[in-house]
Amino acid sequence: MQHYSMNLKLKVWRQKNSNDNGHFENYDVNNISSEMSFLEMIDVLNERLISEGSDSIAFDHDCREGICGMCSMVINGQPHGPWKGTTTCQLHMRAFKDGDQITIEPFRANAFPVVKDLMVNRSAFDRIIQSGGYVSVNTGNAVDGNSLPIEKQHADDAFYAAACIGCGACVAACKNASAMLFVSAKVSHLALLPQGEPERKQRVVSMVAQMDKEGFGSCTNTYACEAECPKEISVLNIARLNREYLNANLSGN
Amino acid sequence: MNWSLLFSSSIGKKIVMALTGIFLVVFLVVHCYVNANIFFANAEENFNRAAHFMGSNLLVRITEIGLFAGFILHIVQGYKLELQNRGSRKTRYAVTAGNKTSKWYSRSMAILGTLILLFLIIHLAHFWVPSRFGGLEEVYYGDKKFHNLYLEMKNIFAEPWVVIVYLLGCFSLSWHLLHGVQSAAQTLGWTNKNFFPMIKTIGIVFSILVPLIFALMPLAMYFGLQLDLENITLLF
Ligand code: HEM
Ligand code: SF4
Ligand code: FES
Numbered sequence: 001m002q003h004y005s006m007n008l009k010l011k012v013w014r015q016k017n018s019n020d021n022g023h024f025e026n027y028d029v030n031n032i033s034s035e036m037s038f039l040e041m042i043d044v045l046n047e048r049l050i051s052e053g054s055d056s057i058a059f060d061h062d063c064r065e066g067i068c069g070m071c072s073m074v075i076n077g078q079p080h081g082p083w084k085g086t087t088t089c090q091l092h093m094r095a096f097k098d099g100d101q102i103t104i105e106p107f108r109a110n111a112f113p114v115v116k117d118l119m120v121n122r123s124a125f126d127r128i129i130q131s132g133g134y135v136s137v138n139t140g141n142a143v144d145g146n147s148l149p150i151e152k153q154h155a156d157d158a159f160y161a162a163a164c165i166g167c168g169a170c171v172a173a174c175k176n177a178s179a180m181l182f183v184s185a186k187v188s189h190l191a192l193l194p195q196g197e198p199e200r201k202q203r204v205v206s207m208v209a210q211m212d213k214e215g216f217g218s219c220t221n222t223y224a225c226e227a228e229c230p231k232e233i234s235v236l237n238i239a240r241l242n243r244e245y246l247n248a249n250l251s252g253n
Numbered sequence: 254m255n256w257s258l259l260f261s262s263s264i265g266k267k268i269v270m271a272l273t274g275i276f277l278v279v280f281l282v283v284h285c286y287v288n289a290n291i292f293f294a295n296a297e298e299n300f301n302r303a304a305h306f307m308g309s310n311l312l313v314r315i316t317e318i319g320l321f322a323g324f325i326l327h328i329v330q331g332y333k334l335e336l337q338n339r340g341s342r343k344t345r346y347a348v349t350a351g352n353k354t355s356k357w358y359s360r361s362m363a364i365l366g367t368l369i370l371l372f373l374i375i376h377l378a379h380f381w382v383p384s385r386f387g388g389l390e391e392v393y394y395g396d397k398k399f400h401n402l403y404l405e406m407k408n409i410f411a412e413p414w415v416v417i418v419y420l421l422g423c424f425s426l427s428w429h430l431l432h433g434v435q436s437a438a439q440t441l442g443w444t445n446k447n448f449f450p451m452i453k454t455i456g457i458v459f460s461i462l463v464p465l466i467f468a469l470m471p472l473a474m475y476f477g478l479q480l481d482l483e484n485i486t487l488l489f
Contacts, residue, residue: 011347109342175338176338180263218266220334220436222354222359227354235439242267
């Protein structure tokens with residue numbers, strides 16, 4: 001792949017704190033290598049801002065290897081930017097060309113209030129997990145493979161659902177700011193495995209109740225979530241979530 | 254079952270939308286079938302007899318109450334969902350990258366629903382109100398008296414603007430159903446990998462075919478068209 005460098009025009013959302021109204025600020029960044037990651041490009045800008053004595057741009061990040069789900073931002077209208085199945089930290093500058101204008105905004109949803117600049121508070125997701133995203137049985141240490149037989153299809157589907165990193169891009173992408181892709185991934189992951197069986201019914205009811213309480217919208221099946229999800233979680237999980245919810249309520253405890 | 258969850262929780266509301274939506278779809282089939290009498294020879298008598306059956310049969314009348322309840326639930330839940338969904342993102346994005354994953358009509362269900370609702374009010378005033386509360390001419394077949402709903406249809410569809418309003422109603426319905434049918438299947442979790450593609454296909458065919466047949470009715474009345482087939486009577 002050819003290496004090149006580029007000059008970019010950034011338009012970045014700046015907001016001092018959750019009470020501030022916030023506004024866009026324009027920045028020119030020069031000499032950006034096509035081999036940098038998107039976050040490294042912001043690092044370069046931040047170093048300059050700090051040396052100029054101004055406030056650096058706050059953004060969330062942790063692993064920078066696509067597994068923690070922290071690096072939330074909307075790049076030119078897309079959560080995690082233009083590459084499919086990729087987090088912002090894994091997005092590389094070769095996705096852009098010299099002279100590009102890039103608009104960077106925080107994830108927008110009432111349930112994800114802005115903390116500062118591009119950082120949003122996603123503890124609504126933590127509270128959803130606390131409400132039911134656990135198993136009560138002691139599963140001990142990792143057991144030998146196949147000592148607990150699980151149907152192949154269930155094992156596969158549970159594995160794909162478990163790939164959700166809780167990043168919130170589904171909420172950011174959805175026209176209704178719905179969290180159903182996230183919740184459906186968590187519910188599916190545990191509903192498909194024997195370890196999740198004891199709390200199966202109560203889990204889905206509690207998690208959906210918490211999701212509603214947090215003020216997320218509800219799904220109208222337009223599937224923007226699936227397209228923007230860095231882990232490409234399937235909307236078939238939402239159908240499973242609905243089924244689990246209906247079953248849990250119809251049969252009761 | 255905690256029934257209140259069906260009306261208060263997000264997924265509960267969605268399930269009510271889907272179930273009432275499917276119920277309304279079934280109603281459309283029956284309505285379309287009965288009305289299709291007007292396309293064939295001896296239309297007046299066949300249609301008036303069919304309409305009489307629908308208006309007098311006890312089972313049909315009981316189902317009609319369910320139909321009104323279904324409409325009201327669907328409309329109320331639909332607007333509640335729409336308001337909640339619109340309110341869930343107070344600050345909008347400056348840039349949106351387009352909506353590659355959905356069609357405009359999938360994102361406009363409430364607007365299309367509102368158009369259908371406006372149409373429905375006009376439609377009920379045209380036909381349902383006079384046939385329940387009087388105002389229709391009467392006609393004898395044999396020695397039995399019938400409401401001449403066919404004549405009412407003929408008079409109403411003599412106005413070009415009424416024909417146009419009905420055509421717009423049919424378009425709105427078609428778009429609403431193009432999203433609605435497959436959406437209801439997803440909402441109810443009917444996504445078995447053999448079954449779901451079939452539902453999607455049936456949904457598309459239904460959403461085009463049924464509103465098309467409905468749209469042909471005011472047109473046929475306005476232009477006085479009738480199929481010169483054997484004496485076909487639907488329902489009886
Ligand atoms: C009278 C006014 C109507 C209004 C205001 C209305 C509104 C809505 C709304 C807001 C939705 C939800 C869209 C979504 O979840 O994406 C919906 C879904 C639906 N509607 Fe309607 N609608 C109306 C009439 C009808 C009629 C006449 C039919 C059928 C004959 C129908 C069939 C459906 C179906 C099948 C769905 C899909 C349910 C689902 O998404 O799970 N609707 N409607
Ligand atoms: S479903 Fe995808 S987009 Fe949503 S939180 Fe999980 S990984 Fe992120
Ligand atoms: S920083 Fe961990 S996924 Fe991007």
